[in-house]
Amino acid sequence: xxxxxxxxxxxxxxxxxxxxxxxxxxxxxxxxxxxxxxxxxxxxxxxxxxxxxxxxxxxxxxxxxxxxxxxxxxxxxxxxxxxxxxxxxxxxxxxxxxxxxxxxxxxxxxxxxxxxxxxxxxxxxxxxxxxxxxxxxxxxxxxxxxxxxxxxxxxxxxx
Amino acid sequence: xxxxxxxxxxxxxxxxxxxxxxxxxxxxxxxxxxxxxxxxxxxxxxxxxxxxxxxxxxxxxxxxxxxxxxxxxxxxxxxxxxxxxxxxxxxxxxxxxxxxxxxxxxxxxxxxxxxxxxxxxxxxxxxxxxxxxxxxxxxxxxxxxxxxxxxxxxxxxxxxxxxxxxxxxxxxxxxxxxxxxxxxxxxxxxxxxxxxxxxxxxxxxxxxxxxxxxxxxxxxxxxxxxxxxxxxxxxxxxxxxxxxxxxxxxxxxxxxxxxxxxxxxxxxxxxxxxxxxxxxxxxxxxxx
Ligand SMILES: Cc1cc2nc3c(=O)[nH]c(=O)nc-3n(C[C@H](O)[C@H](O)[C@H](O)COP(=O)(O)OP(=O)(O)OC[C@H]3O[C@@H](n4cnc5c(N)ncnc54)[C@H](O)[C@@H]3O)c2cc1C
Ligand code: FES
Ligand code: FES
Numbered sequence: 001x002x003x004x005x006x007x008x009x010x011x012x013x014x015x016x017x018x019x020x021x022x023x024x025x026x027x028x029x030x031x032x033x034x035x036x037x038x039x040x041x042x043x044x045x046x047x048x049x050x051x052x053x054x055x056x057x058x059x060x061x062x063x064x065x066x067x068x069x070x071x072x073x074x075x076x077x078x079x080x081x082x083x084x085x086x087x088x089x090x091x092x093x094x095x096x097x098x099x100x101x102x103x104x105x106x107x108x109x110x111x112x113x114x115x116x117x118x119x120x121x122x123x124x125x126x127x128x129x130x131x132x133x134x135x136x137x138x139x140x141x142x143x144x145x146x147x148x149x150x151x152x153x154x155x156x157x158x159x
Numbered sequence: 160x161x162x163x164x165x166x167x168x169x170x171x172x173x174x175x176x177x178x179x180x181x182x183x184x185x186x187x188x189x190x191x192x193x194x195x196x197x198x199x200x201x202x203x204x205x206x207x208x209x210x211x212x213x214x215x216x217x218x219x220x221x222x223x224x225x226x227x228x229x230x231x232x233x234x235x236x237x238x239x240x241x242x243x244x245x246x247x248x249x250x251x252x253x254x255x256x257x258x259x260x261x262x263x264x265x266x267x268x269x270x271x272x273x274x275x276x277x278x279x280x281x282x283x284x285x286x287x288x289x290x291x292x293x294x295x296x297x298x299x300x301x302x303x304x305x306x307x308x309x310x311x312x313x314x315x316x317x318x319x320x321x322x323x324x325x326x327x328x329x330x331x332x333x334x335x336x337x338x339x340x341x342x343x344x345x346x347x348x349x350x351x352x353x354x355x356x357x358x359x360x361x362x363x364x365x366x367x368x369x370x371x372x373x374x375x376x377x378x379x380x381x382x383x384x385x386x387x388x389x390x391x392x393x394x395x396x397x398x399x400x401x402x403x404x405x406x407x408x409x410x411x412x413x414x415x416x417x418x419x420x421x422x423x424x425x426x427x428x429x430x431x432x433x434x435x436x437x438x439x440x441x442x443x444x445x446x447x
Contacts, residue, residue: 004162021162021205022195044193045261046347057234057263063192064264065185067162068207111259132346133258 008069010035011079019066026050028066029076037077037106041135048134051107052076058114060133077106080113088158089113089151098147100138108134112148120156124149160202164210168294168323171206176296176319178204184321185209186230187264189257190273208321217242223329229322233262233280246327247441248336248355252283255340258347268322271304274312275349277374281308282355283338285371285381288328295320305371308378334359335441339434340373341426343417350374351418354406354430356438363393365439370402375410375427382409385431394439402435403428 003018010033017032026043029035029052041047043062050061053075054068080087089109092098099105108131115122115130122130127148128141136144165171175182180203183191194200208214214230217239225242233253236242243250256265256279268291270278285305293300296319304325307314316322336357342348353373358365368386373379385405392398412423 021160022201024192043196045189045257048258048260051260054263057232058260059263060260062196063187063189063261065162065188065192065205068185068188068209114259129346130259133260 004067006066006070008072008074010074011076017066021065021067023066024062025052025054025064025066025069025074026061028069029061029074032066035076035078039103039106041103041107046133046135047104047107048111048131049104049107051110051134053110053114056114056117058111075110077110080109087113088154089116089148092147092151092154093144096143096147096150098139098143104134104136104138108136108144112151115148116152116155120152122149122152161204163204163206165206165208166210166212168208168211168321171208171211171321172294172296172319174204174206175321180204182206182318184272186266186269187232187261188269189261189265190269220326220329223331225327227267227325227327229268229324230266233257233265234259236267237262242327245330246283246287246336248283248338248357248438249280249287249289249327252338252353252355253280255279255338255350267325271307272314272316272322274308274310274314274378276308276311276376276378277350277353278379279338279340279350279353279373281379282353282371282373283336283357284325284327285379286338286355286357286369287336288357288369290326290328292323292326293320294323299323305379305381310377331359333361333442334367335438335444337434337437337441339430339437341430349417352412352423352426352430354427354434356431356434358389358435358438358442360439360442365389365392365394370406370431370435372406372410372427372431375412375423377411380409382406384409389435394435399432399435403432406431 007016039049041049045060045063052061182204183202185207209230214228216228237254270280289304338355340350340353355371358368370385388401388405407428412420414420
C-alpha cells in the first residue's frame with residue numbers, strides 16, 4: 001500500500017512523515033514523530049485523551065487522518081509549556097492535584113487551553129460543558145474544573 | 160485504501176463512479192473514522208471533500224434563505240448569528256452532536272448521510288424544509304432532506320452521488336422552530352427520542368407546521384398528521400393532546416439498551432408538546 005508524504009507544522013516546527021492512508025493523526029504523532037504526550041484512550045472520539053488543535057480548532061486526533069494534516073498547524077500538549085516554564089494551566093493542575101494517573105491530563109490541558117483562548121472568563125458551567133468530551137476515571141472532575149477556573153483567573157490578572 | 164483529495168465535485172463524482180469497491184466521502188470523519196476503527200467499514204477509496212473551494216462557506220440565497228457548504232462544522236454553524244436567528248432549531252440540533260472536539264469536525268451532511276435514525280440535526284432540517292443539491296454520474300438534482308434516509312445506515316443517494324450544499328428556505332414572517340431530544344444524561348449520548356417542530360403564526364393561530372421525529376422508526380419521519388393536529392389552533396390543550404396522539408401513533412420504535420418501545424412512545428408524546436411550545440414562543444417573539 002502506497003504511503004502518503006505529509007508536510008505539516010507541529011507546535012510551530014515544520015515536520016514531515018510518511019503515513020499509511022489509514023493512519024490517524026494520533027498514530028502519526030505518536031509513532032512517526034515520537035510525540036507520545038497525546039494519548040489514545042478509546043480511538044473512537046469518546047474520551048478526549050487524544051485532543052489536539054488543528055489550525056486552532058480543538059479535535060480528537062483519533063478522528064483525523066494523518067494525511068489530513070497536510071499543510072495544517074497542529075498543536076499538542078508538548079507545545080503548551082514555554083521551554084522549562086510551565087503554562088499556568090499546568091501549574092494549576094499540580095497545585096489543585098487535578099490529576100491522579102494522568103492519562104487524561106494532556107488532552108484536558110489542550111482542551112482547556114483552547115477554551116481559555118476563546119473565552120478567557122468562562123463560568124463553571126461553560127467549563128464543564130466544554131470539557132464534556134474529556135473523560136477522567138480518577139479525579140471526579142471537580143479539581144480539574146477548579147484548576148481551569150483558577151488558571152483562567154491568573155491569566156486574566158497577568159494580562 | 161486509496162485517499163483522494165479532489166478539487167471539484169465533478170472530480171469527486173468521477174472518482175466515486177470509477178471505484179469498484181467500498182467508497183466513502185470524508186467530511187468531518189466523525190462517523191467514517193469510527194467505522195474504520197471498528198472495522199465495520201474499510202473503504203477502498205476515501206474521498207476527502209474538504210479541498211473543494213466553497214465547502215466551508217455560508218451564504219444568503221437570492222430569496223433570503225441560507226446555503227450551507229458541506230464541510231461547515233457544527234461549531235462554525237453555531238457561531239453564525241444569521242442562521243441562529245432564522246433557524247435556531249436546526250442549529251440546536253446540530254450543536255447537540257458530540258463533544259467540543261466532535262463539533263470542530265462534524266457536519267450536517269455527514270450526520271444525514273451516515274443514515275442514523277437518531278441523527279440529531281436531521282429532524283430539524285426536515286421540519287425546516289431543507290433541501291440538498293446533489294451531483295452524480297447522471298447529472299445534478301435537487302432533493303428534500305426527508306427523501307434521503309432509507310433505513311438504518313442507508314440513504315437514497317445513488318452510487319457516486321455526492322451532496323454539494325444544504326439550503327434552508329427563507330425564514331419569512333412569524334415563524335419559529337425547535338429541536339429537543341431525550342437522553343439519560345446531559346451531554347455525549349445518542350437520542351432515545353428526537354423531535355423537531357417548525358411553524359408559522361398569523362396572530363395567535365398556527366397557519367403552517369412541519370413536524371419530524373427521530374429515533375422512533377427505522378428512519379427519521381416527517382409526520383403530516385402531527386402538523387395537521389395543530390394547524391388552525393392556538394396550541395390550546397385540545398390541539399396539544401391531538402398533537403401528542405398523532406406523534407405517538409406515527410412512532411414504530413424498537414426496544415434497545417437506551418429504552419423500550421413503550422418508553423419511547425411515551426416520551427415522543429411529551430417531547431413533541433414541549434418542542435411545539437418552544438417553536439410557538441419563538442414565532443411569537445419573532446412577531447414582535
Ligand atoms: C464521540 C461522538 C459523539 C457523537 N455524538 C452524536 C450525537 O450526539 N448525535 C448525533 O446525531 N451524532 C453523533 N455522533 C455522530 C457523528 O459525529 C455525526 O453523525 C456527524 O454529524 C457526522 O458528520 P461528519 O462530517 O463527521 O461525517 P463523516 O464521518 O465525514 O461522513 C459520514 C457519512 O456521510 C457521507 N458523506 C459525508 N459528506 C457527504 C457528502 N457531501 N455527500 C454524500 N455523502 C457524504 C460519508 O460517505 C459517510 O458515509 C457522534 C460521534 C462521535 C465520535
Ligand atoms: S482516543 Fe481519541 S477520543 Fe479517545
Ligand atoms: S487522572 Fe486518571 S484518567 Fe484522569
